[in-house]
Amino acid sequence: MSGPTASDYRQELDNLARHLAAIAAAPHEPLTGMDLDAATAGFTATVQLLRKVHFDVVGSGPGIPLTLSSLDRPVPLLGRLLRDLPDLDHDVAPTDLQITPAQTATGAHWRVVARSATLAAHYWTTLPQPPTPVANAPATTVEVVAVATLTQALAALAPALADHLKAAGRLWEAARLRTANLTALRVVAECARHAVTADQDLTEAPNPPPPRRHPPHPVLVMRRAEDLAPGLHRLAALIETSAHLSPHHIRLIVRATAAAALAAVPVLAAAGHDLQAAALGEQADLLLATVRGPVRLTTTYRGDVRPLAQAQQINLYLASAARAGTVLPPETALAIAASVPLVTTAAAALTQRMISTAAWLQPSEAAQVTWEPTGQGRHVPALLEHLTAAAARAAQSTSVNALHLGPPGTGRVSSRSHLHRPAATAPRIAATDAEPGHSTSVPARARPTRPQPAPPVLAPPGPRPGPPR
Amino acid sequence: MTILTQPEPLHLGRAAAALEAVLTSGPDMGLDAATTLAVVGALATLDDVHPPYPPRPEPTHPLPADEGIPLALDELAHAITHADTVEHAIIAGLAARELRHLDARR
Numbered sequence: 001m002s003g004p005t006a007s008d009y010r011q012e013l014d015n016l017a018r019h020l021a022a023i024a025a026a027p028h029e030p031l032t033g034m035d036l037d038a039a040t041a042g043f044t045a046t047v048q049l050l051r052k053v054h055f056d057v058v059g060s061g062p063g064i065p066l067t068l069s070s071l072d073r074p075v076p077l078l079g080r081l082l083r084d085l086p087d088l089d090h091d092v093a094p095t096d097l098q099i100t101p102a103q104t105a106t107g108a109h110w111r112v113v114a115r116s117a118t119l120a121a122h123y124w125t126t127l128p129q130p131p132t133p134v135a136n137a138p139a140t141t142v143e144v145v146a147v148a149t150l151t152q153a154l155a156a157l158a159p160a161l162a163d164h165l166k167a168a169g170r171l172w173e174a175a176r177l178r179t180a181n182l183t184a185l186r187v188v189a190e191c192a193r194h195a196v197t198a199d200q201d202l203t204e205a206p207n208p209p210p211p212r213r214h215p216p217h218p219v220l221v222m223r224r225a226e227d228l229a230p231g232l233h234r235l236a237a238l239i240e241t242s243a244h245l246s247p248h249h250i251r252l253i254v255r256a257t258a259a260a261a262l263a264a265v266p267v268l269a270a271a272g273h274d275l276q277a278a279a280l281g282e283q284a285d286l287l288l289a290t291v292r293g294p295v296r297l298t299t300t301y302r303g304d305v306r307p308l309a310q311a312q313q314i315n316l317y318l319a320s321a322a323r324a325g326t327v328l329p330p331e332t333a334l335a336i337a338a339s340v341p342l343v344t345t346a347a348a349a350l351t352q353r354m355i356s357t358a359a360w361l362q363p364s365e366a367a368q369v370t371w372e373p374t375g376q377g378r379h380v381p382a383l384l385e386h387l388t389a390a391a392a393r394a395a396q397s398t399s400v401n402a403l404h405l406g407p408p409g410t411g412r413v414s415s416r417s418h419l420h421r422p423a424a425t426a427p428r429i430a431a432t433d434a435e436p437g438h439s440t441s442v443p444a445r446a447r448p449t450r451p452q453p454a455p456p457v458l459a460p461p462g463p464r465p466g467p468p469r
Numbered sequence: 470m471t472i473l474t475q476p477e478p479l480h481l482g483r484a485a486a487a488l489e490a491v492l493t494s495g496p497d498m499g500l501d502a503a504t505t506l507a508v509v510g511a512l513a514t515l516d517d518v519h520p521p522y523p524p525r526p527e528p529t530h531p532l533p534a535d536e537g538i539p540l541a542l543d544e545l546a547h548a549i550t551h552a553d554t555v556e557h558a559i560i561a562g563l564a565a566r567e568l569r570h571l572d573a574r575r
Binding site: 013014016017018020021022023024025026027028145146149150152153156193194246248249251252255258259262284288291292293294295296298299300302319361362363364369370371372 | 489493502505506509510513516517520521522523524527542545546552553555559560561562563565566569570
């Protein structure tokens with residue numbers, strides 16, 4: 001009788017992925033009782049599987065410093081973060097878990113996840129040799145992409161699981177999950193997935209980008225509302241020092257910038273900074289038009305992932321602030337108004353450079369089903385048109401922010417703005433990426449920003465960047 | 470010059486096409502700022518693959534958000550069921566999650 005095969009392992013891994021994806025795609029529903037035990041068992045079994053496969057394929061590697069400068073080596077960093085993830089407690093035997101009927105569809109999916117992750121780990125451990133390469137890719141590539149992609153899913157599901165645990169009174173496990181560097185895990189897993197796939201040789205791809213100029217800045221962690229403007233400044237600096245970015249990443253960067261602007265506009269208006277509110281509102285509209293327009297651009301290179309990581313920090317902070325009902329202080333909204341034009345200008349300049357140097361691809365004019373390099377003589381992509389318009393408006397916004405430094409009500413910034421308290425009716429940060437189950441219809445009472453656990457992997461918001469240029 | 474691409478799975482392509490059609494609509498068809506951000510997030514998740522997919526045809530007509538988003542969610546559910554790789558399944562799930570967040574906000 002033969003032992004497990006690579007096919008058995010892959011079958012369970014695919015099954016695991018499909019059910020994790022189904023959980024991610026499912027509408028929110030509360031998890032209690034055995035369904036919650038199934039979720040903790042499934043989460044832990046998956047983490048243990050990913051740790052094992054990562055270790056076997058990548059090795060323990062050298063010590064990875066706890067800073068996002070390690071984003072140059074996201075694959076070993078991913079292993080470090082996986083090792084740091086908690087093993088959640090569950091007192092139910094796996095067999096009991098499987099025979100107990102699920103109360104919810106999500107609970108049923110988590111049962112399959114627990115079973116498939118356990119079986120996949122068993123098959124992986126007992127395989128005589130690593131699984132066969134798939135589609136001519138090296139086995140290590142396939143396995144690392146799978147580990148990174150499944151980790152992305154776990155990182156996306158973990159906040160909701162922590163909420164379920166907290167609601168069930170399992171505060172210790174909820175806290176362990178909440179303090180487990182989830183935002184870093186999400187960013188690093190995404191970077192690892194791209195790092196591995198970008199290493200695949202696209203031999204006919206055009207114009208290899210020049211060696212990356214390493215920006216001196218690490219990605220800033222967003223812990224408080226006051227970190228948003230420095231985060232936007234840092235985002236602009238990271239874009240400016242990037243040799244290559246993907247058009248999809250530019251779109252996500254513009255999206256995060258638009259979300260920050262949209263969060264600040266009502267605060268500015270409520271605080272009487274009418275001119276800044278109007279200027280930032282126009283900026284937000286132009287940024288929304290940019291992301292709404294067809295991209296129809298792509299690239300064969302991963303490029304620098306730091307700007308995307310910074311944009312995700314901003315997006316994730318805005319989402320958590322929306323869940324917590326955090327009110328942006330007016331001075332923060334003003335700082336955001338001053339920072340958004342910097343990102344817009346940097347993104348427009350980089351987009352112009354990518355297109356003019358044929359670093360990106362756009363649909364072939366002869367045959368719209370293939371790509372060809374951007375560049376001279378081609379029509380200007382809509383993304384660049386919109387971003388150029390937004391950058392032109394950004395220049396005017398910078399003038400507005402520079403000229404109007406006076407008390408609220410006149411459109412000028414108060415010199416005593418640090419004394420300005422958020423009004424009880426001040427608008428809250430608009431949800432941009434809220435987890436299911438987090439209602440944004442919070443009471444109107446202003447609440448202080450909740451300090452977030454300090455993720456050690458990301459650099460703290462150290463010295464603040466200088467004032468807007 | 471040939472650019473190496475990978476074929477886009479059928480249901481992922483359909484979901485992306487529906488979302489792109491939603492983005493060509495306007496506020497009168499339910500495309501507010503929150504919807505735009507969610508749809509863009511989902512599309513960026515779907516498109517962030519390497520090697521890239523071939524270019525998609527441009528949307529021929531706009532789709533209202535309340536039609537296009539359920540349609541995309543339905544296609545993403547099929548994409549998960551029929552995914553042939555771990556990456557395609559998880560991409561579909563994460564894209565759907567971006568759209569589900571929109572439900573949570575309303």
